[in-house]
Amino acid sequence: DTGVSQDPRHKITKRGQNVTFRCDPISEHNRLYWYRQTLGQGPEFLTYFQNEAQLEKSRLLSDRFSAERPKGSFSTLEIQRTEQGDSAMYLCASSLGSGVQPQHFGDGTRLSIL
Amino acid sequence: DAKTTQPNSMESNEEEPVHLPCNHSTISGTDYIHWYRQLPSQGPEYVIHGLTSNVNNRMASLAIAEDRKSSTLILHRATLRDAAVYYCILRGAYAGNMLTFGGGTRLMVKP
Numbered sequence: 001d002t003g004v005s006q007d008p009r010h011k012i013t014k015r016g017q018n019v020t021f022r023c024d025p026i027s028e029h030n031r032l033y034w035y036r037q038t039l040g041q042g043p044e045f046l047t048y049f050q051n052e053a054q055l056e057k058s059r060l061l062s063d064r065f066s067a068e069r070p071k072g073s074f075s076t077l078e079i080q081r082t083e084q085g086d087s088a089m090y091l092c093a094s095s096l097g098s099g100v101q102p103q104h105f106g107d108g109t110r111l112s113i114l
Numbered sequence: 115d116a117k118t119t120q121p122n123s124m125e126s127n128e129e130e131p132v133h134l135p136c137n138h139s140t141i142s143g144t145d146y147i148h149w150y151r152q153l154p155s156q157g158p159e160y161v162i163h164g165l166t167s168n169v170n171n172r173m174a175s176l177a178i179a180e181d182r183k184s185s186t187l188i189l190h191r192a193t194l195r196d197a198a199v200y201y202c203i204l205r206g207a208y209a210g211n212m213l214t215f216g217g218g219t220r221l222m223v224k225p
Contacts, residue, residue, distance in 0.1 A: 004157075033212060042201060042215030043158065056212070091157050099207050100146045105157030 002026070004106035006092050012112045013082060020078045021109045025094030032075050033103060034067055035091040036060065043091055049075060079111075087113045118202045123220040126192045134187040134219055136202030141182050144207045149176065149187045151198040152218070158201065161187065197223045 005024040013019055025032050030051050035043035046065070047057045051072035061067075064083075069075040079086055089110050093103040119137040126132040138147065149161040162169055162176045164185075169176045175188040189196055201218040 031211065035213075042199075042218055043213070045212035045214065048211060058212075093157070093213075095211075099211075100148070100163060100205055102148075102160035102163070103158075103213060104160065107155070107157045 004092055004094055004104050006090075006106035006109050008109055009107065010110045010112070012114065014114050015082055015084060017082055018078065018080045019082060019111060020076055021090055021092075021111075023075045023077070023092030023094075023106060025074070025092070026096075026104055029094035029096045029104070030072065031095045031097075031101075031103075032069055033093040033095075034075070034077050035093065037089040037091060037108070038087075046077075082111075082113050084113050087111055118204060118216055120200070120202055120216065120219045122217065123222065125222045125224060126189075126196075128194060128223055128225050129191050132189040132192045132196070132221065132223075134189075134200050134202075134221065135184065136186070137184045138202070138204055139183045141204055142206065145204040146207060147176065147178060147182075147185050148203045148205050148213070149174070150201045150203065150213070150215075151196075152201070153195075153198045158213075158215075161200070163205075192221075192223045194223050194225060197221055 007022045033048040034046040037043040049069040064080045067077045089108040091108045093105040095101045095103045148163040150158040152158045164176045177186045199218040199220050
């Protein structure tokens with residue numbers, strides 16, 4: 001059973017640089033979610049895809065953030081012109097079907113902005 | 115979204131049962147009660163969910179009050195590996211599909 005995979009696990013970058021994270025969901029899962037988690041807080045929803053369609057975006061997802069899921073498989077989350085406040089753990093999750101099916105999370109990408 | 119209230123932290127002894135409470139007095143009729151946990155340096159992990167009846171799986175049991183305004187996650191024999199933050203989340207069957215996490219309960223297990 002290959003779970004949700006995220007790459008890289010850690011990313012350190014200077015303020016103002018662009019970064020891109022990748023998420024590979026469980027292969028048959030049609031829904032994919034991105035969350036952000038800062039220290040001591042629970043994860044916060046950013047956006048989700050059903051297949052290749054991005055169906056919902058949180059107001060946390062500023063114009064500097066963009067997510068894609070070409071062909072409905074892996075997804076990328078890009079942050080342009082990073083700021084100190086972007087430092088967080090970025091979590092990806094996937095689920096099968098709709099409604100109340102459990103979401104399966106990866107172990108996240110920890111982003112540190114210098 | 116309906117809100118949940120959990121204690122910030124709880125302690126348990128290893129191999130003893132643990133009862134983690136959650137209050138959700140504004141729950142609606144179509145809200146499912148989900149529990150996830152997050153071990154240190156890992157993503158959240160699904161534990162269990164239910165609607166009205168009590169539920170059991172290999173990880174835990176979920177006891178839901180008759181009025182559904184509260185629920186309790188039961189770990190039958192805590193192990194050191196169960197030390198984690200436990201999140202109680204309400205999720206509507208027909209609403210947006212995201213999970214709305216609160217602060218959760220940090221469970222500490224003493225050997």
